[in-house]
Amino acid sequence: MNQTTEDLTVSVSPHLHSGRTSRSIMLDVIIALLPAIAASGIIFGPRALILIGVTVFSCVASEYVFRRAIKRPQSIYDLTAVVTGILLALNLPVSLPFWMAALGGAIAIIIVKQFFGGVGQNFVNPAITARIVLLMSFASQMNVWKEPFHYLSDTTDIVSSATYFSNAAAGKLPSITDMLLGIRTGSLGETCAIALIIGGIYLIIRKVISPWIPLCFIGTVAVLSMVLGGDPLYQVLSGGLLLGAIFMATDYTTSPINTRGKIIFAVGCGLITVLIRFYASLPEGVSYAILLMNILVPHIETLTIPKVFGEKRGDINETVK
Template sequence: ANPAITARVILLTSFALRMTTWVAPHAWQGTVDATSTATPLALINSGATDELPTYAQMLIGERAGCLGETCIIGLLIGGIYLVAKKVISPIIPVCYIATVFVLSAVLGQDPVMQILSGGLFLGAIFMATDYVTSPITNKGKVIYAIGCGIITVLIRQFASLPEGVSYSILLMNILTPHIENATTPKTFGVGKEAK
């Protein structure tokens, strides 16, 4: 399993309050040191959609959330750089984000807000693409990414947690060996092993 995702899941489980309490954007400009606020996904789950930030605020990171997951433009620039340098393949991030978009729309949610909220871009670009814990075949990458997307949407829509990215990547990491076995092409001319 991806060590960063595993550590994050352990921290989320062990220190839920500390890991889900955020400082409001621009709180430092006020008279108080910091103001606690809810993330966009928590606002959606509580039904307070009138308090949601705009799409533009979501893109530039003017919202509550974990360090590194709020500025979508910055994450996209980093992802494009990694693809251009051939460090990662775009298959997993594109399929993962597209799956969340489509399933959110099917379930009646705002798909744009769902993909811009939470750690989806951070997880899809930088965590789900880990060489050791993700499949190596293109077909395996598609299956893995779609699985991550389905689990993320299911957790966001039907579980008590507002976010499901870390859990979905961890669960699909566990399934990666099985995905590899199912999608690795057989070598031409090699017969089955004798039992």
């Protein structure tokens, strides 16, 4: 069959489309987060759900207002701001004042995301960065932890408790069952391990995330904790490790694309987390570990570029330079 140039469609890549959109992917993430959201409401009460609503509203409103102010097309319909709001709330204590949570949402969207160009342009995870800013700015409020089911008590305004790591230092550890069910103190979304694992399995089945980052991140923490004399199971189930490894370290924009890069990234996250937990003055290191590795992602991807068929590694490196 004879063809002329007029018969061919000339366009930029990609030429094949999977059919998935940012909105459909974010919708899957929201569905995967529903068990953790439900668990936070059951464990910490209605205020937990209101706090999630506040951060989601703050993120969506911040994106809408900012995009309108700079006269850019609206991007709130892709649901990325909703996901950022949910993840931020799940990293906060239930007692945090609502205005601080709203401020965190504005920081995540305007400073971390929109200032760098919007979706796909930010080099660090917005929710994690906002949490760290809140932690440094409002340390006392960010370290008040309510007991599970405190809302059923008559003294909800005065009850607070130490985190798992503080209790571990004092020799007071919850049971493994309590850790799995979330009957312990902590941020909204980090306590119920079962809810997070269910969400992670859903994302893997739906092929939204690759299992490499969660498995390597969690596995590195478990192995290094055992080497350093800690209990690997408690270290995996405690803190925000599962939440960070499944939902935040796997962020498309701030994690490597190829498999070797994902493994290096995840192992680095695990290593920094363990070093902070065992040797730093901070009780938890997941957020800082992911943030630091986010910054290194461009270098990791440069070092792990797959060899193009028919080319030598040196040729690729020269092309990158």
